[in-house]
Amino acid sequence: MTLEKSLFRAYVPPDAFVRRMHPLTKIAIVVVLNLVTLWATDPYSTALFLAICVALVLLSRSPLSAIRGFLLTLLGLMQLLTAAYILLSVKPGTVTYLERRLVLLSSSGGELVWHILISDRTIADALALDMRLVVLILAMAFFMVTTNDRDIVYGLRKLRLPLAVSLIVALIFRAISISVDDFYAVREAMRAKGADVGTGPIWRRVRDYVYLMVPLFVLVVRRSEEVSLAIEARGIPIRRPGRTVYHSLPFHREDWLLLAAFGALLVATLLIPRLTGASIGAPLRWLVESLWR
Amino acid sequence: MATPTVTVGKRPVTWMHLVTFAIVTGVCTVLAIFAVIAAPVPPAPGVSGLYIAAAVYVPVALWFGMWGALAGYVSCVLLGINTGMPLLFVLWWSVADFFEGLVPLALFRLFDVDLDFKFEHRGTANIILLLLVVDLIVAALCTASPAVAGALGQATLFGQKFGLLYLLSFLVAAGLMIATIVVTRSRAWTFYVLFGVLLCSIIAGLVGASVVALGEMSGGTTLTLAIVGVAIVVVTTALAVVAQNNPKLNLLLYIVILAAIVAGVIMAIATAGSNPAYGVVFFGWGFGDIVVLATIGAMLMTILTPFIKRTQVYIKGWIS
Numbered sequence: 220m221t222l223e224k225s226l227f228r229a230y231v232p233p234d235a236f237v238r239r240m241h242p243l244t245k246i247a248i249v250v251v252l253n254l255v256t257l258w259a260t261d262p263y264s265t266a267l268f269l270a271i272c273v274a275l276v277l278l279s280r281s282p283l284s285a286i287r288g289f290l291l292t293l294l295g296l297m298q299l300l301t302a303a304y305i306l307l308s309v310k311p312g313t314v315t316y317l318e319r320r321l322v323l324l325s326s327s328g329g330e331l332v333w334h335i336l337i338s339d340r341t342i343a344d345a346l347a348l349d350m351r352l353v354v355l356i357l358a359m360a361f362f363m364v365t366t367n368d369r370d371i372v373y374g375l376r377k378l379r380l381p382l383a384v385s386l387i388v389a390l391i392f393r394a395i396s397i398s399v400d401d402f403y404a405v406r407e408a409m410r411a412k413g414a415d416v417g418t419g420p421i422w423r424r425v426r427d428y429v430y431l432m433v434p435l436f437v438l439v440v441r442r443s444e445e446v447s448l449a450i451e452a453r454g455i456p457i458r459r460p461g462r463t464v465y466h467s468l469p470f471h472r473e474d475w476l477l478l479a480a481f482g483a484l485l486v487a488t489l490l491i492p493r494l495t496g497a498s499i500g501a502p503l504r505w506l507v508e509s510l511w512r
Numbered sequence: 513m514a515t516p517t518v519t520v521g522k523r524p525v526t527w528m529h530l531v532t533f534a535i536v537t538g539v540c541t542v543l544a545i546f547a548v549i550a551a552p553v554p555p556a557p558g559v560s561g562l563y564i565a566a567a568v569y570v571p572v573a574l575w576f577g578m579w580g581a582l583a584g585y586v587s588c589v590l591l592g593i594n595t596g597m598p599l600l601f602v603l604w605w606s607v608a609d610f611f612e613g614l615v616p617l618a619l620f621r622l623f624d625v626d627l628d629f630k631f632e633h634r635g636t637a638n639i640i641l642l643l644l645v646v647d648l649i650v651a652a653l654c655t656a657s658p659a660v661a662g663a664l665g666q667a668t669l670f671g672q673k674f675g676l677l678y679l680l681s682f683l684v685a686a687g688l689m690i691a692t693i694v695v696t697r698s699r700a701w702t703f704y705v706l707f708g709v710l711l712c713s714i715i716a717g718l719v720g721a722s723v724v725a726l727g728e729m730s731g732g733t734t735l736t737l738a739i740v741g742v743a744i745v746v747v748t749t750a751l752a753v754v755a756q757n758n759p760k761l762n763l764l765l766y767i768v769i770l771a772a773i774v775a776g777v778i779m780a781i782a783t784a785g786s787n788p789a790y791g792v793v794f795f796g797w798g799f800g801d802i803v804v805l806a807t808i809g810a811m812l813m814t815i816l817t818p819f820i821k822r823t824q825v826y827i828k829g830w831i832s
Contacts, residue, residue, distance in 0.1 A: 250599065257598040258731050293595060307789060328662020328675045352596035359594050387534050391586065394538020402542065428564060429811045436816055439535050440823050446535070447527040457527065 236473065237279040237365040242374030244474040245362050248275070251481040252358040255488040255499075256351045262343050263500030263507070264488070265350040271484070272354045272361075281361050293356055301349040305341055312340030368393040373468045382464075383457045390446070397442070398435070405434045525832045532825045533579035536572050540565045540587035545594060565591075566612060566716070566801040567808035570708045573613030574620060574627060574813070575820045577827035578752045581613035585745050600734045601726045604741035607776055608720030612801065614748065615715055616708040618769045621830070623703070627821065629814045631698040638810070640695065641705060644688045645806045648710070649799050651681035704813060709805040717798025718777045724793050725784035733783070740779065744772045752830040765830075 232238065237245075256268055276283060283290060317337040324331040368389040375385035409416050409430065416427045455462060488499045495501075544565035565587060572580030588609040592602030620627075631637070654661035654677055661675025668674075693702050726734060751768055755761035784790050820826050 249593075253593070253599040257600060257734065297596065307792070309788065324657070324659045324663070326659045326662040327666050328658035328660070331657045331659040351598075355593070355596040355598065363594075383530065387530050390531065390534035391537045391541075391590075394535045395541050395590070397535075398539045398542040429808055429815070432568070432808070432812060433815055435539060436812070437819070439532070439539060440820065440825055442535055443528055443532040443825050444823075447531040450527045450531065455527075457525070457530070 235280060237281055237361075239471060239473070240279070240365070240477070241377075241468055241470050241474045242366055242370040243377060244470075244477050245366055246374065247478055248481055249358045249362050251485050252354055255485060256354050259488050259492070259498050259500065260347055260351070261498050261500055262347040262350070263504040264498045265347045265354065265500070267500045267503050268354050269350045272357045276357055276361050279361070279365070281365050283357075283360055283364055285364055286360060290356070290360060294353065297349055297352045297356070300352070301345045304345045304348060305337055306335055308341060308344070309334055309336045310338060310340045310344060311336065312338030312343075314339040316342075363392075369466070370468070373464065373466060376464060377468070381458070382455060382462050386450070386455070401435055401438050402431065405431055405438075528824055529576075529579055529827070529832055532576055533583055536568075536576065536580065537583040537586045537590070540568055540572070540583055541590045541594075543568060544587055544591040564804055564808060566609070566713070567804040567812065569609055569613045570616050570704075570712060570805055570809050571812045571816070573617040574708070575817070575826055577617065577829060578749055578831045579827065581610055581617055582745070582749060584613045585610035598734075600738040601723065603738035604734075605720060605723045605726070607741040607744055608716040608797070610745055611719060611773055611776065612712045612716040614769060615712040615773065616704070618766060619707045619711075620703060622766060625699050625703050627813075627817050628700050629698065629704075629817055631696045631701060633695050634814070637692065637696045637698075637701060640688055640691050641709070641806050641810060644685060644692070644705070645709075645802055647681055647684045647688060648802060650677065651685060652795060652799060654678035654681055704810070705806075708813075709802055709809070713798050713801035713805060715773060715777060716801055717794045719780045720797045721790050721794035722780035722784035724789040725787045729783065737779065737783065740775075744776060748772055756830050756832065 252268060252272060256265060259265070259268075315336065315338045317335060319335045321333040321335065322330050323333055371389040371392060372382075372385045375388060376382065406416050409427075414427070414430070416431070484499075491497065491499050491501075565584075569580070569584040572583055574580070576583070585606045588606035589602045592605065593599060597605070619625075654675055658675065661678040664676040664680070666673050667676045667679055689706075692705055696702065722737075726737075729737075748765070748769055751761070751765045755765040
């Protein structure tokens with residue numbers, strides 16, 4: 220992996236804005252978006268966070284297209300979960316669109332009933348849940364496609380964490396992309412030998428996964444030996460301090476601006492409901508209701 | 513050049529252990545993300561009914577000790593934040609996967625069970641295990657719904673009325689467990705079936721199913737749960753580091769592990785037990801794990817254990 224390739228193997232040009240962003244700024248953005256979506260859960264606030272997240276991805280020109288397939292799969296999955304949420308949660312609202320009691324099984328022991336209740340509250344909550352998931356997935360994807368393992372080491376060193384801890388965290392992220400490559404390599408090797416991997420009845424798929432995982436674990440052991448020997452050969456200590464790094468990543472003006480903006484978002488999300496009783500998404504709500512009328 | 517090490521008790525922790533932990537975490541994360549995409553359990557995002565990574569948590573904990581259990585926790589955190597779960601949720605929720613590795617690890621160490629899976633009648637043992645899994649799924653369905661329990665009629669036992677299917681499922685489970693011990697006569701296999709398949713999955717399911725209520729809790733409660741989750745992982749790991757080769761502290765470690773598990777289960781049930789979706793997610797989580805541990809996990813244990821035991825990455829104690 221070259222310096223320009225990120226954890227998700229996306230190519231980021233060296234002069235791109237996101238490439239120059241400090242890794243701690245990116246981590247702070249992900250953490251802030253995580254916290255605000257947790258604290259303000261109404262649909263309008265979540266829509267506001269979604270808009271901020273999409274704007275960030277577009278303005279920073281993050282190469283999310285590199286993981287389009289993964290993102291589309293996840294977003295498709297979110298729709299399935301939202302549909303399930305609507306059908307499985309029972310939340311009375313002001314307007315009821317559908318209410319059914321389906322008896323799935325009736326025996327001497329009693330009845331097994333599925334109660335479906337779709338109200339305006341169910342729809343609003345499901346919409347907020349769906350948008351929140353999209354915000355969090357986009358935020359994490361933004362981090363993963365624009366950051367490489369060296370950035371993680373530099374970022375964590377900036378926080379004064381020991382080199383061993385920084386290295387292990389970076390190695391965990393690196394191991395994810397290595398594992399994906401190994402998984403495909405083993406699968407293609409099995410296919411090249413005529414094995415019909417991943418098709419057929421469920422028991423055969425389970426068996427195929429065991430066949431896939433055995434060489435994967437043999438590779439884990441081999442890689443552990445190789446990587447640990449490489450680290451030891453470089454004289455990197457586990458605990459002793461004193462090791463310095465050649466590269467340094469300074470904070471740029473854009474980093475401070477972004478940190479200030481997201482810090483303000485966090486404070487506003489916490490304070491606005493306490494001071495005014497309305498959520499941070501209230502202006503958006505007012506705008507939507509004005510346009511609706 | 514001397515190998516840089518941290519000496520803990522008699523056995524040192526080397527880079528090999530730390531690197532193995534990092535790489536295993538990466539593998540588990542990939543498998544976990546794949547499982548959630550392939551077989552989600554609605555309505556909880558990040559929960560899978562065929563959680564392939566769970567099949568790896570127990571073997572890696574038994575092979576790599578506390579590093580394997582930690583890999584379960586960290587990979588579940590990474591899975592959660594990659595599939596749209598808030599960070600505070602996953603810091604609590606991932607404790608379920610930490611317990612999944614920790615429970616069998618602690619019990620194997622407590623009873624000093626050697627990972628020797630060489631025994632006769634392996635085919636029969638596998639069939640018995642699969643029958644046990646099917647029987648337990650039936651038992652769980654009966655527990656969840658009186659309608660299913662009474663599908664074959666009612667029976668009276670000690671003056672109490674029970675669903676006939678419910679009673680039969682427990683009798684069959686007991687019979688199959690006895691058959692496992694008689695057929696295999698293997699301590700390692702019996703322990704793996706009891707604790708590495710059944711007990712750890714049920715505990716993980718009970719804790720993990722609390723995810724259904726996290727979205728409805730106040731920020732303070734979520735933060736408290738997240739802190740408790742991280743504290744459980746940090747305290748047990750730190751104590752395992754200290755207790756390495758120290759029999760006096762080993763007893764304390766077992767007590768702390770037991771207390772952590774009991775506290776985790778009680779907190780999960782207290783916070784989410786009244787949610788109607790709790791049972792659905794517990795069922796999907798717990799029995800999804802039982803299925804993959806009884807199939808993929810069991811095969812990995814029997815095939816790879818002799819190989820892993822010959823390498824330097826195999827851990828006999830807690831962390832080295």
